[in-house]
Amino acid sequence: MPRIIAARRSAIVPRGGKFAELEPHELARPVIRACLADARLAPAAVGELILSNALGAGGNPARSAALAAGLPEQVAGLSIDRQCAGGLDAIVLGHALVSAGLHxxxxxxxAESYSRRPLRSRTFADGRPPVPYDQARFTPWAECDPDMAEAAATLAADLGIAQAEQDGWAMRSHALARQAAEARRVEIVPIAGCVADAFTRDLTARHCARAQPVAGCITAANMAVAADAAAFVVIVSDRLAQDLGAAGLRLLDGATRGARPEQPGLAPVPAIAELLARQGLKPRDLGRAEIMEAFAVQALGCIKKAGLEPDIVNPTGGALAQGHPVGASGAVLAVTLFHALRAGDPPALAAIAAAGGIGTAALFEVVAG
Structure with missing residues (x-):
């Protein structure tokens, strides 16, 4: 079975920060090179690069990243867009390609640059002037395609999760991230002088009370800030891993499932349930879970509906304390698990929701060299 033998990421920096001038391939390049160095592999060994990007200008950003990183010209690069879930989906897809013997x-x-995302406008056949837009459409029906913050506020009302509980989870995320900041530097490739996540701070109840409202009980304090970052892993065949004597992370199972498009926050729950059932596991069998915190209520809702023990979820903080580099966020979860898990640890879960009612979940465990 294939294994992940290297995993790195950049720091996560809010849009308009120190990464503001960097295009996605410029964020990706040093991370890819660091992954290869960690894996003790030459660029010529790489068969494919799969890159998730949700906000770019189109084309094939994976190809640009492959060329920028010095990979062989025959590496065509495969770009995918499953919005927030794409980074984790790229890893599941890469694992499948290696499992199939293709590479x-x-x-x-x-890799995502919120700072460099292009301006977009919708055009009309009747000659009306173009209308700028920020959020793409994720369903054919406006009533099933809500603003993400408004959908989070609806989820909070449906599940009875008060703002105080959401703020409490956000404060927990920041506190845990601050405690783990030094230990997590091993994950991070320095870029533009950034060696730590830039947004993590001492978030207090007073800060939360003053936070700008966004939609209902959703505020700037209990939702993740838009950010720039890149995160990648190296997946190799079992044969090559053994030749290298490399320990690593094994992907036990992965799934992406669609759910109600009007309530994307709970979309990972069916994928989590399916994975656990296929592996014969219960939530109590997990040792750790990295759950995307695009909104505090989304993480809390997934914990509740999936039956997860809150103490094992995001024990070193999550996106509320880091930021949300959309297409890279799912890969960040896997990078965190790669560096956190040890041989003999119980299986660990990564799960993330995406606009349009999409949820991806993956189960990992450590395998010895």
Missing amino acids: EVVIAGG
Whole structure:
């Protein structure tokens, strides 16, 4: 079975920060190179690069990243867009390619520059002037395609999760991230002088009370800030891993499932349930879970509906304390698990929701060299 033998990411920096001038391939390049160095592999060994990107200008950003990183010209690069879930989906897809014997080495992950995203406008056949828009459409029906913050506020009302509980989870995320900041530097490739996540701070109840409202009980304090980052892993065949004597992370199972498009926050729950059932596991069998915190209520809702123990979820903080680099966010979860898990640990879960009612979940465990 393939294994992940290297995993790195950039710091996560809010849009308009120190990464503001960097295009996605410029964020990806040093992370890819660091992954290869960690794996003790030459660029020529790479068969494919899969890159998730949700906000870019189109084309094939994976190809640009592959060329920028010095990969062989025959690495065509495969770009995917499953919005927030794409980074984790890239890893599941890369694992499948290696499992199928199509490649012995695949680099997979995501790179996103919220700062450099292009301005977009919708055009009309009747000659009306173009209308700028920020959020793409995720369903054919306006009533099933809500603003993400408004959908989170509806979820909070449906599940009875008060703002105080959401703020409490956000404060927990920041506190845990601050405690783990030094230990997590091993994950991070320095870029533009950034060696730590830039947004993490001492978030207090007073800060939460003053936070700008966004939609209902959703405020700037209990939702993740838009950010720039890149995160990648190196997936190799079992044969090559053994030749290298490399320990690593094994993907036990992964799934992406669609759910109600009007309530994307709970979309990972069916995928989590399916994975656990296929592996014969219960939520109590998990040792750790990295759950995307695009909104505090989304994480809390998934914990509740999936039956997860809150103490094992995001024990070193999550996106509320880091930021949300959309297409890279799912890969960040996997990078965190790669560096956190040890041989003999119980299986660990990564799960993320995406606009349009999409949820991806993956189960990992450590395998010895």
